[in-house]
Amino acid sequence: MLIAIDGNEANIAERVGVNQYSFELLWGLYKLQDNKTKYYIYLKKAPNNGLPKETNSWKYKILPGGKLWVLAKLLPSLMLGEKPDVFFSPNHYLPPFTRIPSVCTIHDLGYLKFSEQFRKYDFWQLKYWSAISIIISKYIICPSIATKKDIVRLYPFASKKVHVVYHGYNSSQFHMNISKKIVRLISKKYGITNNYILFLSTLKPSKNIEGLILAVCDLLKDFDYKLVIAGKKGWFYESVFKKVQDLDLQDSVIFTGYLPEEDKPAIISGARAYILPSFWEGFGMDVLNSLACGTPVIISKVASLPEVAGRAGIYIDPYDIESITSGVKKVLTMSSEEYNEQVRLGLKQVSQFSWELSAKKTFEILSKSKR
Numbered sequence: 001m002l003i004a005i006d007g008n009e010a011n012i013a014e015r016v017g018v019n020q021y022s023f024e025l026l027w028g029l030y031k032l033q034d035n036k037t038k039y040y041i042y043l044k045k046a047p048n049n050g051l052p053k054e055t056n057s058w059k060y061k062i063l064p065g066g067k068l069w070v071l072a073k074l075l076p077s078l079m080l081g082e083k084p085d086v087f088f089s090p091n092h093y094l095p096p097f098t099r100i101p102s103v104c105t106i107h108d109l110g111y112l113k114f115s116e117q118f119r120k121y122d123f124w125q126l127k128y129w130s131a132i133s134i135i136i137s138k139y140i141i142c143p144s145i146a147t148k149k150d151i152v153r154l155y156p157f158a159s160k161k162v163h164v165v166y167h168g169y170n171s172s173q174f175h176m177n178i179s180k181k182i183v184r185l186i187s188k189k190y191g192i193t194n195n196y197i198l199f200l201s202t203l204k205p206s207k208n209i210e211g212l213i214l215a216v217c218d219l220l221k222d223f224d225y226k227l228v229i230a231g232k233k234g235w236f237y238e239s240v241f242k243k244v245q246d247l248d249l250q251d252s253v254i255f256t257g258y259l260p261e262e263d264k265p266a267i268i269s270g271a272r273a274y275i276l277p278s279f280w281e282g283f284g285m286d287v288l289n290s291l292a293c294g295t296p297v298i299i300s301k302v303a304s305l306p307e308v309a310g311r312a313g314i315y316i317d318p319y320d321i322e323s324i325t326s327g328v329k330k331v332l333t334m335s336s337e338e339y340n341e342q343v344r345l346g347l348k349q350v351s352q353f354s355w356e357l358s359a360k361k362t363f364e365i366l367s368k369s370k371r
Contacts, residue, residue: 001370004084004100005029006074007041007060009091013049014258016202016232018107020285021143021167022090026052028168028359033057040084042077044069070095085370086138088362092126094133101138101369106130108142108282108303109150110206117205117279119235134158138369141165141362143283144304163365166307167283168355173261174292176347178269186266190256196226197328198271198295200259200286201278204234208277208300208318210243215277215324217252223332230267232258269293273331276300277318284308288353291346296339298327312345 009022029039030052038057041047047060054060063073075095078087087095089104111118111126118126134140134155140162142148152159187193197216201207209229220227229240244253259267264286268274274290275298287308290297299305301315314330317323334342 001036001086001367002038002040002082002084003029003366004040004042004078004087006070006087006089006091006093007043007047007051008069011043011045011047011049011051014232015049015261016258017282017285018091020261021105021107021283023049023051024168024170024355025090025359025362028355029363030058031356032359032363040082042074044073086366088366089133092130092133094136096132096136102133102136103139103141103366103369104133104137105141105143106134106147106151108144108147108280109154110280110282110303112154114206114279117236122235131155137161139163139365141365143167144307146304146307147282163361165358165361165365166353167285167288168353168358169285169288169292169350170355171292174265174268174289176292176294178265178293183266183270186263187270189263190228190230190254190267192226192228192254192256192267192270194226195224196228196254196271197273197275197298197331198228198230198267198290199275200230200264200268201276202231202234203229203237203240205236206279208279209240211318211321212275212277212324213240213243213247213249213253215321216275216328217247217249219325219329219332220252225272225332226252226254228254228256228267228271230256230259264289265293268295271295273298273314273328275324275328276305277316277324278302278305279318281305281308287313288350291350294343294346296331296342296346298324298331309346310349312342312349314342 009019010026040059040061042061065073087100087102094102094104115123148162148164151162268290273296278300280303283304287297298314300318314327316327
């Protein structure tokens with residue numbers, strides 16, 4: 001069986017969200033290799049950033065190109081070259097006009113409900129190309145039951161081809177045994193010298209960062225804590241920095257910028273809690289990473305997040321500032337026994353997830369999709 005994969009999401013320097021999912025999934029499939037399966041990984045540029053090395057059954061196909069790469073480069077290559085048995089895209093964008101059975105991952109449909117939170121070009125591309133991919137796909141992978149329900153509600157014809165495959169976490173990287181020395185060293189690297197709670201995600205409107213700032217900064221001052229906002233700049237993020245300036249909170253908020261994967265375990269482990277007050281989430285990989293490190297999570301009770309955290313989550317209403325404040329205060333005032341119980345629940349919850357399991361289930365779907 002020959003499986004073709006669009007690997008571009010994984011092949012960038014600063015991986016977040018879909019990029020990290022794609023990266024981990026490629027490695028998971030790579031580790032599952034057998035002598036019956038061959039992979040072609042299609043890229044715009046040479047593989048870097050730690051992608052798997054080529055083998056006899058794992059090959060990279062480099063097709064240089066720009067914005068219309070899927071249509072101008074990938075599609076002709078798939079139609080004219082050695083035809084794969086199945087094509088897989090770990091994002092919403094499948095190449096149209098090909099008879100090759102195709103599978104894509106639809107991460108969420110939040111853009112349909114919150115269109116104002118997207119740049120116009122991105123919104124229209126997501127809306128129409130995702131719909132095309134849902135129509136032409138043999139199967140659809142999604143990372144949560146919540147996303148599956150959204151797909152089936154809006155595209156009823158797709159009900160029998162949607163499969164839920166949860167994301168995983170790297171247990172060799174995110175665990176309870178991160179040394180305190182490493183935590184101190186990495187924290188110092190980012191100018192973190194106080195106790196803190198941690199927001200870690202891409203800076204964009206859906207994450208509700210301004211609501212978080214309004215909700216917690218006065219409270220954190222009372223407890224001598226800082227708010228650490230870590231993450232890559234996405235879009236429409238300027239108002240976050242302006243909010244901190246307008247409220248004169250420069251001494252209460254620490255911005256780290258993009259946080260590489262290798263620095264995440266220490267920053268997560270050093271936090272009293274991880275907080276994600278999003279309006280929606282397709283999954284929330286750093287929720288899992290935090291639970292694995294023994295850091296309690298304060299998260300919105302929306303979309304996929306209750307599936308990810310289960311009983312280990314401390315849930316808030318992202319539309320209610322007082323709810324966010326109460327969630328943070330709950331963690332800051334916990335006794336040692338209560339805090340340790342929260343950690344125990346987190347470790348139990350996270351044991352259900354792994355990238356190995358994600359890759360295995362994805363491979364099973366790809367295998368049954370072949371011509």
